[in-house]
Amino acid sequence: MALPSKELSERGLDALITREQTRIVAPLTEWHNLSMSLRQEGLIRDSAGERPRAERTYTPSAEPVRRGSGWMRATGRWTMRVATGAALVGIGVVAGRGMTIGQSLVTEFQQMVSDSTRGSSVHISGKSFDSPAAARKTLVRAQAEYQAAAAFLDASDSVPQILGGSSVYQNRLAGLDEMTTASLTALKDAPHDPLLNQYFLAASAAREATLQQLGNSLPVGTTMERF
Amino acid sequence: MTTDQTIVQRAAAGDERALRQLWMENAPHIDAVVLRLCGDRDLAADVAQEVWIQIFRALPSFRGDAQFGTWAHRIAVNRTLNALRKVRRIAKVEMDVEDDTAAAPDNPESDTERGIVAESIDQAVKQLSPGARTVFLLHDVEGYTHEEIAGELGITTGGSKSQLFKARAKLRRLLAHLSDGFSAGVGQEHGTSI
Numbered sequence: 235m236a237l238p239s240k241e242l243s244e245r246g247l248d249a250l251i252t253r254e255q256t257r258i259v260a261p262l263t264e265w266h267n268l269s270m271s272l273r274q275e276g277l278i279r280d281s282a283g284e285r286p287r288a289e290r291t292y293t294p295s296a297e298p299v300r301r302g303s304g305w306m307r308a309t310g311r312w313t314m315r316v317a318t319g320a321a322l323v324g325i326g327v328v329a330g331r332g333m334t335i336g337q338s339l340v341t342e343f344q345q346m347v348s349d350s351t352r353g354s355s356v357h358i359s360g361k362s363f364d365s366p367a368a369a370r371k372t373l374v375r376a377q378a379e380y381q382a383a384a385a386f387l388d389a390s391d392s393v394p395q396i397l398g399g400s401s402v403y404q405n406r407l408a409g410l411d412e413m414t415t416a417s418l419t420a421l422k423d424a425p426h427d428p429l430l431n432q433y434f435l436a437a438s439a440a441r442e443a444t445l446q447q448l449g450n451s452l453p454v455g456t457t458m459e460r461f
Numbered sequence: 462m463t464t465d466q467t468i469v470q471r472a473a474a475g476d477e478r479a480l481r482q483l484w485m486e487n488a489p490h491i492d493a494v495v496l497r498l499c500g501d502r503d504l505a506a507d508v509a510q511e512v513w514i515q516i517f518r519a520l521p522s523f524r525g526d527a528q529f530g531t532w533a534h535r536i537a538v539n540r541t542l543n544a545l546r547k548v549r550r551i552a553k554v555e556m557d558v559e560d561d562t563a564a565a566p567d568n569p570e571s572d573t574e575r576g577i578v579a580e581s582i583d584q585a586v587k588q589l590s591p592g593a594r595t596v597f598l599l600h601d602v603e604g605y606t607h608e609e610i611a612g613e614l615g616i617t618t619g620g621s622k623s624q625l626f627k628a629r630a631k632l633r634r635l636l637a638h639l640s641d642g643f644s645a646g647v648g649q650e651h652g653t654s655i
Contacts, residue, residue: 241633242640250582250636251601258489259496262509265481271510272480277517279475425502435489442485 260421260434403448410441465529473520480517487530491516491537497598498541500587508544515540538603542595542613585635589628596621597628 242250272278363369417434424430471479492509499505516533523532586594595614599605600621605613607621614621 240637242636244629244633246640247582247629247633247636250639254497254582254602257493259493261484261488262492262496262502262506263488263513265484268484268510268513269477269481271514272477272517275514275518277475277514278477278480280477422502425496 257428258431258435259425260418260431260438403444407441407444407448410437410444413437414441466523466525469520469523469525469529472517473523483517483529483533484513487533488513490530491533494534494537494603495541497583497586497602498538498595499545500594504548508541511544512537512540534603538599538605539613582632582636585632588635589631593624593628593631596624597632600625601629 269278363372414434414437417430417437420430421427421434468479468482472483488509491512492505495509495512496502496505499508516536519536523529526532586597589597592614596610599610599613600607607618607625610616610621611618
């Protein structure tokens with residue numbers, strides 16, 4: 235039996251360094267706090283940006299939210315980087331579309347996630363992950379497929395109109411708020427956990443996207459006051 | 462004009478949406494740099510706020526010669542090192558560097574290392590002395606040259622090279638248990654670029 239090495243090879247260390255170079259983390263600050271400082275510094279000038287729907291006033295009955303528009307491209311790029319998390323957040327999206335897709339898909343997805351945590355070699359839809367590189371490759375492909383599917387569902391989804399427009403997005407936003415808070419709390423105990431970071435980033439990205447959808451669904455003459 | 466430049470121009474004019482877009486697109490990378498260098502999440506959160514204010518304050522000087530992310534990365538490193546100096550951590554780093562360059566060879570079986578099995582390079586880096594840690598991160602992870610590191614930390618290039626050599630050697634020992642995962646390609650090792 236081979237004895238364990240006393241040192242990692244130079245090549246092995248370089249591989250770890252390469253991985254570290256590409257590591258991303260959930261933002262350490264919140265935009266709300268940063269923007270307050272930027273305003274105090276005079277770096278944000280309210281007259282500088284275009285403010286569509288500024289003439290509208292809207293106060294949701296339950297949880298008032300502030301409009302967040304124009305962020306789809308940015309959140310899209312975040313989502314591209316956090317495929318696993320996005321897919322997991324997708325549970326919530328799928329659950330929200332339960333009327334058209336069905337609870338069985340949620341259960342199936344949860345089972346897939348559960349299976350994926352049981353060992354180093356797992357099978358989902360016939361895929362086998364025997365190495366980190368193989369898993370990462372699959373992750374990249376999965377994120378592209380997830381985005382395409384989410385875009386298609388967004389474009390063809392009629393549920394929000396059927397259920398009364400913005401109330402669907404408000405409910406979704408409330409759920410995503412809880413997910414964001416929960417993942418942020420978990421990150422305080424394990425700040426470098428890559429899976430928790432992916433959850434947080436994905437929940438944040440989905441929340442921004444929902445804010446955009448909510449903003450677009452509001453009736454003319456209304457605006458969100460806080461988010 | 463590139464997209465970067467267009468957004469930066471709007472941001473420099475005080476457009477909150479443009480500022481937030483730059484932040485959203487770059488915070489995961491910039492904040493990772495800040496967190497790596499600080500090594501402490503609470504401190505890093507404070508520093509990150511300062512870093513982003515500094516980046517936005519410097520926007521009018523962005524000429525588009527490099528990508529915004531690359532330009533912001535330099536500011537982030539510089540500002541973080543300045544912040545660390547303020548909390549007197551760099552002072553200790555500089556002292557450590559001078560001490561280490563004159564010290565006896567690193568003891569591979571030191572008490573610090575015994576019993577510590579780092580699960581990741583991130584954990585292992587935290588076991589390094591502040592000087593070796595900063596030099597390693599700046600050179601191997603952030604891509605700084607020894608001359609640039611010497612300028613940033615106020616040390617000699619020889620001191621920087623020495624710190625890097627010791628840092629890599631210690632990391633290889635701390636991460637020895639990961640050898641199996643990198644067994645392929647053994648025999649093609651290359652030396653440290655110092």
